[in-house]
Amino acid sequence: MNSYLSYKESITGMKYLNKRRINNIFLFSLLACLSIFRCINTSLYAQQQIQNLSFVNSTQKSVSFPFKFINNLIILPVVINDSDTLQFILDTGVSTSIMTELSIGDSLLLNYTRQIKIHGLGQGEPIDALHSSGNSFNVSSIRGTNQDLIILLQNVFNLSSVFGTRIHGLLGYNIFMNFIVEIDYSKNIISFHDPKTYNYKKGWWIFRSGRKNESLPLIIHETKPYILAYIVMNNGSRIPVKLLVDTGASHSLWLDTFSDSLIKVPEETIEVFLGKGLNGDIFGKLGKISEVQIGNFVFSNPIAAFPDSISAGQSMGLDYRNGTLGAELLRRFNVIIDYPNKKITLTKNSNFNDPFKVNRSGIDIETPIPELPYYVISHVRKGSPAENAGLRSGDEIKYINNNRAYNLSINDIYEFFCRKSGKRIKLGIIRDEYYFSVDIYLKDFIATKTSPNNKTWQK
Incomplete structure (x- = not known):
């Protein structure tokens, strides 16, 4: 079953739905201080076949190209089913690629659509979406077939307005599972390498003078990448934490106080409107903690967000992590994300000692x-x-x-x-x-x- 989704139909709703099957997907996508936090349940992923992406030219070993970098987020050009070029945020926190909005004049041919309901943060009702399978994706010289796509039928996040450029969606797990992804945050260059032929530079994961690089184990759980780290609270307590590595979150750190009784909201905080979840507004607190330690790298006084459990609703603590490591910290390194070998390599770059950005205007x-x-x-x-x-x-x-x-x-x-x-x-x-x-x-x-x-x- 093919569906042709235009801008008008993406706004008005349900013209193309196959109503015989309705699935519920848990999705957490929080827009906060120009950040996107998300936590998508992978029940859908468990049902779908492995979807490979590969180089169009079978002899190609890698590809590198520049990316747009807006508010710490990486924006890549994506073509879906021979569409015009769309702009997607590269997001390790997303299991299945998501179309968040279409612009006036945009249209998209979709394959095998069916209606689903999506639950997310906030206390409102779930929203309608489409699940489409059997799609083709192109990113530069990378092509994938039989790709799944979730299409939101309500533009709940207004990402294009928030980021000042057209944003059509989020690109996640499928591209990471097939490649070793190298992100040069200092030059805004991204590279995708064939895991079968890629060789790490000699001594890449061994500390050199100044201890500039380190490789850490990457825990892949239900399509998402996690690392083990430490945080030091303002009372001096040092706490081991499991953090989602989220390239699609422009904040420094998000911490879930409900995941560990030792994680406390600092005394000095401000109450803030963090953004919109799928089902309503999200509120919480911002405050500074003493330190966060990632491997042997230590950052002092990072700003952490502490979402409110009431407005965050059902998501708190459900994916067995203590929080999220966002791109305001990741951008201080050049990063190699290696899902096939389950490791992440961090190399200090020129951003390492930048002060943490704070919007002091309100x-x-x-x-x-x-x-x-x-x-x-x-x-x-x-x-x-x-x-x-x-x-x-x-x-x-x-x-x-x-x-x-x-x-x-x-x-x-x-x-x-x-x-x-x-x-x-x-x-x-x-x-x-x-x-x-x-x-x-x-x-x-x-x-x-x-x-x-x-x-x-x-x-």
Whole structure:
């Protein structure tokens, strides 16, 4: 059964559904501070056949190409069933590739569709989606057939507006299971290698001068990659944790206090709106912990998110992990993710000692028309410099420090908001067709008790 899904039909719903079979899939996809956290139940994966991707040219051993890097996330070009080029976020936290939205004018030929219900974070009702099998995927010179795809029939995340560019979906497990994936976060280059022919560089996993690289065991459980690490809470307790390695999460660290009684929410936190789950809004707290240790690499004062169990609902603690390691930490390394050999290799890069980025303004923004430089405030944090200056959701940003907003990318704007505490940011605002300017003074929402000192343990 083939289905032709257009933009209009993706919004209005159920024209092409095979209603004889309805499955429930648990999916956690939390948009938070321009981050995506997700935790997808793999009951669907357990039913499907192994789906191989390979190089179009059977003699090819590897391919490398640049990627878009927006808010710590890797965006790759993907073609599905000979469609126009779509943009997908590379996401180790996703078991089955997901189509989150189609744009006006987009269309997609789908194979063998059936209706499913998706449950996720929040306390609302499950949403409708399509499960399509037997699709072809192309990523550069990589091609896969018989690929599964989940298509959300409601654009619940508005990823294109949040990231300022067209985002059509999430690309996950299938591409990792077939290749050794090398991510150069310092140059924004990604490489896919044939596991049968790839040779690690001599001494790659052996520490050299300065202990710059290390290989760690990668635990693959129900399609997702985990590592064992340590966190040090502010009371000094050192806790072993199992963390999901999530390239599709732009935060540093997410911790589940319900997974271990020793994991405590820090005393100094702020309550925040973390984002939207599939079934409603997600709230929680942000705070700094003392340290996180990954192998022999130690990071001081990382910012951790602690989702609220009530708004997060049924997902808390269900996948037997303590939290998530996101791309704000991963980008400090060049990373080799090796599912076939179950290891991950980390090499310090030029980002290693970067301070952890903090939005000190209290402003979240979106682009109502993606890829057009038209920026609107989507959320103002309570008690933040932005709220104290009288800014509101819906205000349009025209200028930032005398820079016209239309000359800036969404990344550029957040760079202004992440400057040092005490910096003045002058904004030109339009509200109800009235223009005015306002000054906000950036402020750390949580005090740092110790100075940042990212380091490598010397044994």
